[in-house]
Amino acid sequence: MAFSEYRPLNEKSLIEYIKAEPSLSSKLGNSLDDIKIKEVGDGNLNFVFIVVGPAGSCVIKQALPYVRCIGESWPMTKERAYFEALALREHGRLSPEHVPEVYHFDHAMSLIGMRYLEPPHIILRKGLTAGIEYPLLAEHMSEYMARTLYFTSLLYRSTTEHKRAVAECCGNVELCRLTEQVVFSDPYKVSQYNHWTSPYLDRDAEAVRQDNALKLEVAELKSKFCERAQALIHGDLHTGSVMVTHESTQVIDPEFAFYGPMGFDIGAFLGNLILAFFAQDGHADQVNDRKTYKEWILRTIEETWNLFHKKFIALWDEHKDGSGEAYLPAIYNNPRRIVGVAHVEDFNQSRMLANEQIVSSRLLK
Amino acid sequence: MAFSEYRPLNEKSLIEYIKAEPSLSSKLGNSLDDIKIKEVGDGNLNFVFIVVGPAGSCVIKQALPYVRCIGESWPMTKERAYFEALALREHGRLSPEHVPEVYHFDHAMSLIGMRYLEPPHIILRKGLTAGIEYPLLAEHMSEYMARTLYFTSLLYRSTTEHKRAVAECCGNVELCRLTEQVVFSDPYKVSQYNHWTSPYLDRDAEAVRQDNALKLEVAELKSKFCERAQALIHGDLHTGSVMVTHESTQVIDPEFAFYGPMGFDIGAFLGNLILAFFAQDGHADQVNDRKTYKEWILRTIEETWNLFHKKFIALWDEHKDGSGEAYLPAIYNNPRRIVGVAHVEDFNQSRMLANEQIVSSRLLK
Numbered sequence: 214m215a216f217s218e219y220r221p222l223n224e225k226s227l228i229e230y231i232k233a234e235p236s237l238s239s240k241l242g243n244s245l246d247d248i249k250i251k252e253v254g255d256g257n258l259n260f261v262f263i264v265v266g267p268a269g270s271c272v273i274k275q276a277l278p279y280v281r282c283i284g285e286s287w288p289m290t291k292e293r294a295y296f297e298a299l300a301l302r303e304h305g306r307l308s309p310e311h312v313p314e315v316y317h318f319d320h321a322m323s324l325i326g327m328r329y330l331e332p333p334h335i336i337l338r339k340g341l342t343a344g345i346e347y348p349l350l351a352e353h354m355s356e357y358m359a360r361t362l363y364f365t366s367l368l369y370r371s372t373t374e375h376k377r378a379v380a381e382c383c384g385n386v387e388l389c390r391l392t393e394q395v396v397f398s399d400p401y402k403v404s405q406y407n408h409w410t411s412p413y414l415d416r417d418a419e420a421v422r423q424d425n426a427l428k429l430e431v432a433e434l435k436s437k438f439c440e441r442a443q444a445l446i447h448g449d450l451h452t453g454s455v456m457v458t459h460e461s462t463q464v465i466d467p468e469f470a471f472y473g474p475m476g477f478d479i480g481a482f483l484g485n486l487i488l489a490f491f492a493q494d495g496h497a498d499q500v501n502d503r504k505t506y507k508e509w510i511l512r513t514i515e516e517t518w519n520l521f522h523k524k525f526i527a528l529w530d531e532h533k534d535g536s537g538e539a540y541l542p543a544i545y546n547n548p549r550r551i552v553g554v555a556h557v558e559d560f561n562q563s564r565m566l567a568n569e570q571i572v573s574s575r576l577l578k
Numbered sequence: 579m580a581f582s583e584y585r586p587l588n589e590k591s592l593i594e595y596i597k598a599e600p601s602l603s604s605k606l607g608n609s610l611d612d613i614k615i616k617e618v619g620d621g622n623l624n625f626v627f628i629v630v631g632p633a634g635s636c637v638i639k640q641a642l643p644y645v646r647c648i649g650e651s652w653p654m655t656k657e658r659a660y661f662e663a664l665a666l667r668e669h670g671r672l673s674p675e676h677v678p679e680v681y682h683f684d685h686a687m688s689l690i691g692m693r694y695l696e697p698p699h700i701i702l703r704k705g706l707t708a709g710i711e712y713p714l715l716a717e718h719m720s721e722y723m724a725r726t727l728y729f730t731s732l733l734y735r736s737t738t739e740h741k742r743a744v745a746e747c748c749g750n751v752e753l754c755r756l757t758e759q760v761v762f763s764d765p766y767k768v769s770q771y772n773h774w775t776s777p778y779l780d781r782d783a784e785a786v787r788q789d790n791a792l793k794l795e796v797a798e799l800k801s802k803f804c805e806r807a808q809a810l811i812h813g814d815l816h817t818g819s820v821m822v823t824h825e826s827t828q829v830i831d832p833e834f835a836f837y838g839p840m841g842f843d844i845g846a847f848l849g850n851l852i853l854a855f856f857a858q859d860g861h862a863d864q865v866n867d868r869k870t871y872k873e874w875i876l877r878t879i880e881e882t883w884n885l886f887h888k889k890f891i892a893l894w895d896e897h898k899d900g901s902g903e904a905y906l907p908a909i910y911n912n913p914r915r916i917v918g919v920a921h922v923e924d925f926n927q928s929r930m931l932a933n934e935q936i937v938s939s940r941l942l943k
């Protein structure tokens with residue numbers, strides 16, 4: 214076949230590629246004449262092409278063997294596309310309304326074909342900057358997190374299924390290492406990849422580097438991140454990995470997916486909302502002081518957590534006699550109480566991770 | 579080759595097998611005429627043959643595709659021999675004085691050839707029943723645990739090495755499931771495999787089944803056992819997995835090895851010493867009231883923990899600028915303090931596991 218070996222595509226070779234792939238050309242209604250292709254990879258890592266024709270559309274995402282925003286000097290395995298496709302499919306199966314459908318995956322090419330999230334979908338981070346309220350955001354994100362995390366955990370699965378899946382996802386170690394570095398290590402030391410608003414935040418950055426109590430907490434969290442295979446987490450669930458309209462919420466870009474602590478996803482999302490809250494003062498002007506909007510963000514944070522908690526426990530209740538092996542119902546016959554305690558610990562972890570995300574996002578551009 | 583497919587060996591076919599294996603026959607000085615073979619598998623799972631000739635000796639351990647002490651009605655993968663060989667080699671590399679050397683491993687046959695721990699080596703559990711003091715036990719076991727656990731953890735290793743090893747050991751899931759069942763589940767419910775001294779302990783067994791606070795603790799520990807890939811643990815470190823003389827301490831039988839919480843090994847060993855302590859009154863007679871011996875056991879428990887703690891931290895100090903990624907020295911520049919906190923948590927976990935072992939060992943024969 215023409216594309217049996219890896220090569221990075223461009224607007225032109227992409228058309229040839231789509232022509233040769235029925236699973237993709239069928240999505241464009243097999244009419245590839247008036248097709249428009251636009252590379253929109255505003256992300257840090259990969260190429261993303263939007264492909265729109267008169268009879269259909271799709272998005273093609275291809276991984277490169279390095280970190281795009283840094284360049285070839287920072288190599289990064291293109292195998293990440295495999296784990297992104299795996300997570301899109303698994304999370305999509307569990308929460309189909311909030312994950313774009315995967316049409317096609319080409320391992321050799323590190324290439325994913327998926328549903329085009331057509332306008333007015335925009336990246337949530339941009340919507341938050343623009344001051345737009347999304348009334349269903351908390352409902353949707355809590356649904357997505359509760360279902361993807363519950364059903365890939367040992368509360369639902371047998372250890373046989375779990376260990377098989379954990380072993381496979383150990384393969385995504387390079388991406389895990391990137392998180393270990395940029396989230397759990399670099400912010401707490403002098404590193405060439407740290408950026409902050411200098412000189413205004415110089416003292417804050419220095420204070421973080423000197424804060425032994427904080428570093429101790431973070432060391433504990435880093436260990437959990439590296440060691441605790443709790444559920445198939447997204448691994449990069451900031452507000453730049455969510456696309457939204459008033460009616461729709463779609464989670465993209467799970468290339469950092471692996472079996473890790475649930476709190477890492479929950480904390481990343483809530484932490485990014487907290488960051489968005491603090492950023493509002495910078496967007497305020499005479500027409501809009503953003504006061505009402507800040508209240509909406511706070512409400513959304515609270516509702517996301519409360520709904521997540523409610524939905525997660527409802528799933529647990531619903532499946533309590535199932536194959537999940539972490540808490541056998543025949544033994545642990547007091548589920549409410551257990552849930553109560555488990556909840557407190559998860560919440561602490563989420564809260565710490567939220568704090569942690571604030572610190573690191575403030576230091577990392 | 580004659581033995582390229584699995585078949586269980588007996589005293590006779592074993593001789594043929596050894597003849598065909600230079601790595602084994604050389605250990606017997608290549609003189610296989612006056613050889614004596616004795617099957618001594620007093621264990622629950624496998625066949626163990628002691629092979630002694632005029633010019634040398636070895637032990638051959640072969641896994642069967644079921645649980646030996648139950649019979650073919652409880653199938654159990656013979657792949658466990660692979661993980662036993664892996665752990666014997668890895669732990670042997672790290673603590674060569676306390677692990678018998680592996681001479682030979684045959685994957686297809688699920689067969690390990692290793693050093694014969696010649697008399698006066700006996701199983702520690704028997705020595706404890708006989709009331710024999712082992713003055714070097716705490717020193718040796720703390721050394722073994724500190725080195726095997728430290729060097730296979732993220733305090734020493736990079737996450738790249740760690741995740742590769744974790745993934746491989748996920749394959750030992752059937753043995754992990756056996757522990758999950760007999761240590762973390764069965765003792766807390768009515769199960770056909772539970773045994774206790776009836777009717778004397780009937781009320782104790784019932785009390786365990788009703789103790790919600792205990793079951794909640796155990797649920798938390800079970801989650802850690804299933805999820806936390808902290809170090810390559812032995813997985814079955816009771817006093818029946820240790821062979822001793824006055825001068826020598828040897829750890830055998832790591833077929834349950836996988837990446838799990840360090841506390842599981844430490845707690846299993848200390849918990850079994852506590853059990854031995856309580857069992858002494860049953861062995862007391864008019865000649866020996868076992869009082870001094872009970873004090874020796876208590877001292878050994880304390881010393882094992884204190885020496886483990888000291889040695890583990892010494893290893894950490896020694897390698898603090900190495901490749902270990904859990905606590906980067908450049909960041910967490912206050913190691914003493916971190917160690918202090920980490921220690922408290924590990925200790926709690928060990929203590930809980932020790933308690934837990936007592937409960938389950940009391941209920942499981």
Ligand SMILES: Nc1ncnc2c1ncn2[C@@H]1O[C@H](COP(=O)(O)OP(=O)(O)O)[C@@H](O)[C@H]1O
Pocket residue numbers: 253254255256257258259260261272274313327328329330331336453454465466468
């Ligand atoms: N399925 C999609 N539909 C529409 N736009 C998309 C889709 N996937 C990605 N994009 C656009 O491409 C950008 C980069 O995609 P992303 O998956 O986040 O790549 P990266 O891994 O490089 O960050 C997104 O911010 C979004 O604007």
Ligand SMILES: Nc1ncnc2c1ncn2[C@@H]1O[C@H](COP(=O)(O)OP(=O)(O)O)[C@@H](O)[C@H]1O
Pocket residue numbers: 618619620621622623624625626637639678692693694695696701818819830831833
């Ligand atoms: N290397 C050895 N040297 C001497 N005796 C051994 C050796 N390995 C095992 N044994 C004897 O065989 C018994 C069973 O071995 P073990 O490895 O514990 O098997 P199992 O996995 O079936 O419990 C031990 O209790 C011990 O008496």
Ligand SMILES: [Mg+2]
Pocket residue numbers: 256257453454466
């Ligand atoms: Mg992205």
Ligand SMILES: [Mg+2]
Pocket residue numbers: 256257258449466468
């Ligand atoms: Mg990405």
Ligand SMILES: [Mg+2]
Pocket residue numbers: 621622818819831
């Ligand atoms: Mg044994």
Ligand SMILES: [Mg+2]
Pocket residue numbers: 621622623814831833
């Ligand atoms: Mg055994």
Ligand SMILES: [Mg+2]
Pocket residue numbers: none
């Ligand atoms: Mg804890």
